[in-house]
Amino acid sequence: MTDQSQGYVFTPTPPQPPPANMVGVVGWMRANLFNGWFNSLLTIFSLYLLYLTLPPLVNWAVVNATISGTDRALCEASPDGACWTFIKMRFNQILFGFYPEGEQWRPILTFVIGLGGLIGTAFHFAGKRWLVLFLLTAYPVIAFFLLAGGYFGLTEVETAKWGGLTVTLVVSVTGIVASFPIGILLALGRRSNMPIVRSACVVFIEVVRGVPLISVLFMASVMLPLFLPEGVSFNKLLRALVGVTLFTAAYMAEVVRGGLQAVPKGQYEGAAALGLGYWKMMILIILPQALKLVIPSIVNSFISLFKDTTLVYIVGLFDVLEIIRVSTKDANWIGFEQEGYVFAALMFWVFCFAMSRVSLRIERRLDTSHRK
């Protein structure tokens, strides 16, 4: 009996490796590309689509493309490829419009200060609130004097000469910064208990949100001159800025309202219980929380504003797109529309995509909370 019990020793069978077609590249392909006949068909169709589009695109944009030379002669030698020479020759205009060559360090400096400040806000350090204050107050003033000139020994550059990326950035950044306080006031007004204030804000917000930007810009360009007393006139850039700011303010108001609604009611009641008046309650307690919640939405509004600045051609400004459109009509460069628009698309895409990533990052960092 003891013999039997000692003679039997349990030895488990060693685990077998998974089947060869379930691991590695083959396994991944089976799981992700060829699980089922329908998915296999889709995969094959997609690959065929890529085969049809990608190689010709790469050939056009890179392999057969021309970038050397200063006129269209070399481009015509390689008609199957893109003519980046066109973009190269126009690059300065695309960035600065007709801003005088010798003064172009000024927009560059403005841009570098702004970008540096923005990057700075991404880090945590002691004096961060001063940096934010600088960006919101002193920076616009500095930027104005740098770009427009006329003081401090800088030669004056009238706004009619501004163009290209400079105008696109000036319009979009000014639009978002100027519409921010107006939007906050409108949002507060819309949530106010006073019927006249509330209805005035609701009417403004809903009317502006109900019409296209293009008609607001039309209004700014043809009706502003009518509204003002005789003899007073606006320059085109200011007209565009007024239109864009009013338009964005209405959208900003809705964004801020979302934030205000998301702040729990206890916060309002707590502030009131402490004896804070309306403005103190808003500035010290409610708005800091509400605005923090809506930072990603503000970045998203900025992205759509940045794309919408292409419409300022209505008032007669030369933004990036308008400069490129005019360039493709140039008698020396007829027939390079594709290069022009593809380049413009690439430029806008880089800006907007980068900003949308930033917005996602902020969203993740601010998500301190409540959801799993």
Place this chain on the structure above:
Amino acid sequence: MAKDGAGAGGAPRTSLLYDPAFRSIAFQIVLLVAVVFVGWYLFHNTTQNLASRNIASGFGFLGQPAGFDIIQALVPYGQSATYGEAFLVALLNTMLISAIGIVLATIIGFVVGIARLSNNWIVSRLATVYVETLRNIPLLLQIFFWYFAVLRTLPGPKQSLSPFEGVYLNQRGLYMPVPLTEPGFWTIPVALLLGIAGAVGVSIWARRRLMATGKPFHSFWVGLALIVGLPVLAALATGVPFTFELPQIKGFNFQGGLVLIPEFMAVLFALSLYTASFIAEVVRSGVMAVSKGQSEAAHALGLRQGLTLRLVVIPQALRVMIPPMTSQYLNLLKNSSLGAAVGYPELVAVVAGTVLNQTGQAIEVIALTMAVYLTFSLIISLFMNWYNARKALVER
């Protein structure tokens, strides 16, 4: 009791300035006065400016002859037409492109949104690339691209691209055959209407029977057969009462047939592809908002993948999707105004462009344009609110 109410309860009498009710009323009166004053100031300046520039006012200009041509008109529009008729033509063009754009954008958006959720790696990556590319490029740029870089660089009429006999694509547009009616044609639309009515009736009956007895009846195929079959039968019975008019090349251009002008196509492509990228995101987030337990429970009940989607996931996803979808539709409608940039004769191009230039009556013209867009916005949001209320979760 010198001051109202304050001393009545023995509470310390405070200045009227600290009375919230009084402050609220005073503030509102100040605001009202300010608004009225600014309004009056603007009105005063405007009337002075208009008088000094000799510009008429009022909507009388709508009855005057316009004297310009419009390249796409859905209703007859001749040289002697009035500004009012030009306005109508432009309005119809805006409605046409928005309606077709909304349908196309919804279809493409749903396909791309579902594709982004696919477990097929390459399909979901392609859909992601589509969304991230198109929504980060300004719409105006996309319209320019389709118009100037694609459609305007096509060959002229003599070297037209022709994928099928009777369909020609060239610089001047897309030419297609158009059916010409003959006597007896009226039977086909009538049969179509009967088919639709029959299909609706069958589906109502099937639903009632399902509710009463639990026995399903697949009304879809029957309905499809009714809608397609009846008109075909009617056409065969009356001896095919229509012929196709093919576009013919005459001189330098095509004549006859249906023409889609390049301006229309460029705006339509750009508008629907751009909006589709946003709708795809709406669809994706809608489907993802339905918790996984719902589809797991449906599988546990024995429903197959297709039925799970149709009966469990999509009805719940729709509820989340309706509000953002509404705003996308409204955006599409408003964005159709960008057609003005390539000369598609829609509301802004014709009214705020040409009519404004000819009459100079900026205020009336801009007010008219804005009023139209506001009305449309209102109608679409009312409809979507109604639909939303129907689909909303009924809670206790």
